[in-house]
Amino acid sequence: MIPDPIRAGLASGWKTIDAAALTRDMELEADVVVVGSGAGGGVTAEILAQAGLKVAIVEEGPLASSTDFRMREREAYEGLYQDNAGRQTSDHAITILQGRCVGGSTTVNWTASFRTPRRTLAYWKDALGLATMDEASLAPWFARMEERLSIAPWSTAPNRNNDALRAGCEKLGYSSGIMRRNVKGCLNLGYCGMGCPANAKQSMLVTTIPSALDRGAILVHRARVTELVFEGDRVASCDAHGIARNGATPSIYRVRIRARHFVLAAGGIGSPGILLRSNAPDPHDQLGRRTFLHPTVISGALMREPVQAFYGAPQSAYSDHFLEVPLDGPAGFKLEVAPAHPVLVAGVLPGFGEEHAHWMSRFDRLQVTIALLRDGFHPESPGGRVVLRSDSSPVLDYPMSRYLWEGARRAFLTMAQVQFAAGAQTVMPVHEQARGCDSWEASRKEIESLAMQPRNARVVSAHVMGGCAMGTDPRSSVVGESGQHHQVGNLSVHDASLFPTSVGANPQLSIFAIAARLASGLAAGLRNSRTAGTKGPSLPV
Amino acid sequence: MGGRALAAPASGYRVLDGRSAGVVRALAPVVLASALPAEAAARERALGAIVESFDRGVSGLAPAVQKEISDLFTFLDFAPTRVAFAGLWSPIAQSPPEELAAFLARWRSSRYELQQASYQALTQLIHASWYDLPESWGAIAYPGPPALPR
Numbered sequence: 001m002i003p004d005p006i007r008a009g010l011a012s013g014w015k016t017i018d019a020a021a022l023t024r025d026m027e028l029e030a031d032v033v034v035v036g037s038g039a040g041g042g043v044t045a046e047i048l049a050q051a052g053l054k055v056a057i058v059e060e061g062p063l064a065s066s067t068d069f070r071m072r073e074r075e076a077y078e079g080l081y082q083d084n085a086g087r088q089t090s091d092h093a094i095t096i097l098q099g100r101c102v103g104g105s106t107t108v109n110w111t112a113s114f115r116t117p118r119r120t121l122a123y124w125k126d127a128l129g130l131a132t133m134d135e136a137s138l139a140p141w142f143a144r145m146e147e148r149l150s151i152a153p154w155s156t157a158p159n160r161n162n163d164a165l166r167a168g169c170e171k172l173g174y175s176s177g178i179m180r181r182n183v184k185g186c187l188n189l190g191y192c193g194m195g196c197p198a199n200a201k202q203s204m205l206v207t208t209i210p211s212a213l214d215r216g217a218i219l220v221h222r223a224r225v226t227e228l229v230f231e232g233d234r235v236a237s238c239d240a241h242g243i244a245r246n247g248a249t250p251s252i253y254r255v256r257i258r259a260r261h262f263v264l265a266a267g268g269i270g271s272p273g274i275l276l277r278s279n280a281p282d283p284h285d286q287l288g289r290r291t292f293l294h295p296t297v298i299s300g301a302l303m304r305e306p307v308q309a310f311y312g313a314p315q316s317a318y319s320d321h322f323l324e325v326p327l328d329g330p331a332g333f334k335l336e337v338a339p340a341h342p343v344l345v346a347g348v349l350p351g352f353g354e355e356h357a358h359w360m361s362r363f364d365r366l367q368v369t370i371a372l373l374r375d376g377f378h379p380e381s382p383g384g385r386v387v388l389r390s391d392s393s394p395v396l397d398y399p400m401s402r403y404l405w406e407g408a409r410r411a412f413l414t415m416a417q418v419q420f421a422a423g424a425q426t427v428m429p430v431h432e433q434a435r436g437c438d439s440w441e442a443s444r445k446e447i448e449s450l451a452m453q454p455r456n457a458r459v460v461s462a463h464v465m466g467g468c469a470m471g472t473d474p475r476s477s478v479v480g481e482s483g484q485h486h487q488v489g490n491l492s493v494h495d496a497s498l499f500p501t502s503v504g505a506n507p508q509l510s511i512f513a514i515a516a517r518l519a520s521g522l523a524a525g526l527r528n529s530r531t532a533g534t535k536g537p538s539l540p541v
Numbered sequence: 542m543g544g545r546a547l548a549a550p551a552s553g554y555r556v557l558d559g560r561s562a563g564v565v566r567a568l569a570p571v572v573l574a575s576a577l578p579a580e581a582a583a584r585e586r587a588l589g590a591i592v593e594s595f596d597r598g599v600s601g602l603a604p605a606v607q608k609e610i611s612d613l614f615t616f617l618d619f620a621p622t623r624v625a626f627a628g629l630w631s632p633i634a635q636s637p638p639e640e641l642a643a644f645l646a647r648w649r650s651s652r653y654e655l656q657q658a659s660y661q662a663l664t665q666l667i668h669a670s671w672y673d674l675p676e677s678w679g680a681i682a683y684p685g686p687p688a689l690p691r
Contacts, residue, residue: 002689071686074594074673084601086665092658189687197689246601310683342672342683352645352664357576360672363681389605432649455657 002198005206006065014213016063019223020242022253028218030056031526033238033259035225035274038104039511040495041265042204042212043145044519049215051523056218056257057209058240060266061101063221065205069195073343076194080108084246087269089384089398093454094295096396097462098267100246101195102221103205105267106508109462110192110314110339111181111201113151114505115142115513117320123327123377128500129472132481138513145512149202150184159190159312161337164303164367166317168422169335174321176335181313182508190311190339220255228262228278234490235262261526263483265495265515268292268464272386272497273394275468275478281487284475287468288386291396292502293461294372297408298338298348299415300359301367301424302436308364309340322414323504327377331407334372334505335415348458350432359428369419371411373404376466376501380404386467400459405452408459412450416443430458463507468497483518494518555600556607557592561614563634565595565667571641572667576680587676594670613659626656 010016017026031053034041041057048055064079077085080101087096099105121138124130145151158166158178169176186200199206213219223240230236237258242251264271272288280287319335338344345366349359359366375381384398400408416427420440427443428436431450437443450457470493471477474486479498485491494515496507503510551559569591570577570584578584599610616622623629627644629636636644648660671677678685 072673074598074669078597078601083603083606084598086598086602086606088606091654092661187690189689191686247599247604247607249604306682311687342678342681343669346668346672347665349668352572352649352668353574353642356572356664356668357574360576360681363683389603391605393603393605395603395605455654455661 002066004065004067005199005210006063007067009210009213015216015218016213017218017220017255018063018242019220019240019255020244020251022242022251022255025253026255028056028255028257030054030218030257030259032056032261032263033058033257034263034265035238036104036265036267036270036495037102037204037209037219038099038265038267038495039106039204039508040515041263042103042106042208043512043515044263044265044494045212045217046208047516047519048523049212049217051527053523053526054216055212056220056259057212058223058225058238058257059102059219059221060224060243061099061221063102063219064195066195066197066199069197071189071191071194071197073194073341076108077343078246080195082246090395091397091399091454093400094293094398094459094461096293096464097460098269098464102209102219103203105462106203107195107205108193109508111183112315112318112336112506113146113180113182113509116510117323117504119327120501120504124500130470130481130500138517141513141517142509145509145516149182149207149512151180151182151509153178154181154313154316156188156313158316159309160307161309161312161339161367162315162317164301164307164422165319165335165337165369165418168418169319169321171421172418174319174418176317176319176321179316179318181316186313188312190314192314193339193341220257223255224250225266225274226250226277228274228280228491230278230280233281233488235488238262261490261492261522263522264468264491264493264497267495268467268497269386269394269396271493271495272467273388276386276388276394277392280485283487286476286478289467290376290383290469290500291386291398291467292376292383292465292499293398294463294502295375295400295404295408296370296372296460296462297411297457298430298460299369299412299419300349300428300430301369301419301422302362302426302428303365303367304423304425306364307367309337309366309368314339323374330410331378331381331404332374332504333407333411334374335418336370336372338368338370340366340368348430348460350430350434350458367419367422367424369415371415372463373407373411374502374504375404378403383466396464400454408457409447409450409452412447413444416440416447432456463496463502465496465499465502465507468493469500470498471500482521492518492522554593554596556611557596557599560618562592562596564614564617565592567634567636568641568663569667569671571638571645572664573671576671576677578676583676587671587674590674591667591670594673595666598666598669610662613662
């Protein structure tokens with residue numbers, strides 16, 4: 001039997017509250033409320049708790065753990081993802097995979113760990129004036145989080161899905177590499193996206209959150225933050241309501257948490273959504289703007305032999321060859337693969353009836369390559385905007401610009417070329433008009449003829465970034481370099497929503513490192529203000 | 542067009558009412574084609590499980606999106622809108638499969654966001670509902686999740 005650290009922790013007396021099970025209102029006090037328990041919130045909670053601060057973590061999703069992770073897709077999508085893994089942009093053109101559980105997306109991601117690319121940091125520093133975001137001063141924070149989360153190069157052979165990407169790139173002379181992953185004792189199962197059943201993935205769920213709870217933090221889960229309550233120019237409390245499951249009506253009972261400081265780490269869409277809902281100051285109309293996605297297009301290849309892309313570490317190979325282009329030129333993209341599980345593949349393959357059934361009947365020979373477009377660096381890639389629906393829920397408007405569609409077409413071409421080089425029999429760009437071709441020459445013609453339009457090319461995203469941009473000028477950003485809100489003194493943002501562009505790589509390690517640095521600064525500041533005489537409130541639990 | 546209230550699901554369902562469940566049941570064989578079992582009892586069981594799973598899938602979407610799906614079913618149920626926008630003269634549950642396939646194909650290639658997005662929502666939810674069931678895995682050579690070391 002694999003030990004379950006969460007069940008053990010609960011048995012040891014962790015303070016947790018299931019807000020959806022409450023039968024009355026509740027009030028709590030803390031030094032700091034951390035909203036969200038993913039990459040930003042998890043790291044922040046641990047560092048603040050280590051500094052001796054009383055931390056309350058509020059998470060919208062449930063506290064599920066390895067015993068619950070049964071490698072079944074729908075169960076996982078319904079329990080652990082926003083909108084049952086069917087969150088979409090307002091025009092239904094982009095499907096967004098985002099975690100919604102304790103540990104956030106780190107509980108369900110595929111473990112890819114990249115430091116923020118040098119060129120991204122250089123752009124933030126040189127073009128956007130973020131003087132503290134230089135490689136040298138961030139390096140120790142990356143190193144610290146890499147050690148904390150056992151991030152190391154994947155030394156087991158890649159599965160056939162990943163190896164096809166590596167082999168295709170090698171044959172064509174495109175550079176490629178082996179990923180680093182945040183795993184310890186990985187069983188190479190392939191089900192990272194459904195929650196690691198072996199607790200090998202060093203997600204927030206099994207690392208920083210337990211560590212914060214061991215130090216007395218309180219975790220309020222199945223609790224959606226409805227608003228931050230302002231008193232003057234400060235946040236006085238955070239109000240949350242229980243939410244039993246995705247799509248459910250929130251509980252009538254309120255959890256109100258008073259604190260000295262509030263950290264938003266509810267992710268892209270979530271963090272700007274809470275600020276919009278709370279009517280937070282936004283004098284320059286910046287909130288929710290410049291939200292980025294790494295819009296991702298997909299190419300399926302039918303290989304001659306079984307690929308079994310459902311087994312083995314889901315992502316281990318990648319190519320940055322097509323990111324090595326000028327940031328102010330045509331859109332660059334990163335090549336990776338996606339694991340193939342039946343629901344994921346069936347939901348993405350275009351068509352219906354025999355056309356769809358035909359592809360599904362060859363499911364085990366499917367190789368899936370994806371291209372993540374780097375958005376946010378070019379004037380024609382200004383990103384999307386998070387807005388509120390009439391029921392106050394946040395939704396992302398993200399129009400794909402012609403600039404990005406041009407990149408998508410080049411990405412389809414490159415993926416087909418790489419897949420044929422790796423021995424594909426047929427290549428199928430995931431696009432409603434595509435029918436699949438048996439040679440690179442035919443595929444090239446097909447892709448050149450495809451209309452690059454919303455809902456024709458299937459576009460997905462697993463990386464929501466921006467919306468509360470970090471910057472030095474309040475006229476063009478929401479938070480400063482310390483993560484502190486420009487207009488609200490006791491409010492910070494510590495998640496991907498503060499990135500001023502996309503990262504240009506899978507973002508988790510960027511979030512870990514930057515959150516670690518911001519949280520350490522915040523902890524020092526709060527400790528100083530306490531020793532200076534501010535009374536530290538205490539948890540009544 | 543006003544959406545039907547989601548508060549009155551048919552018995553056993555979270556959000557679908559009886560007519561919406563009938564629409565899903567009629568569309569599923571067209572969407573899944575030969576992927577569905579041919580044997581009558583197995584097919585019946587599969588269709589029941591698909592409708593139930595479809596219902597669960599919709600119930601987990603954001604309430605605003607649930608409302609859109611509810612509106613879609615109203616739209617497909619109300620004869621004037623069904624004829625005008627879906628090109629179907631008979632109620633979906635009574636339409637022959639070839640007419641349903643032609644309707645889905647029209648919406649698939651439609652220039653209009655509403656039709657294209659509705660086509661995708663219907664087909665994706667049906668696909669997801671079926672391929673989550675272990676009964677579907679034999680035909681696609683998916684052995685299922687591996688056993689964990691104990």
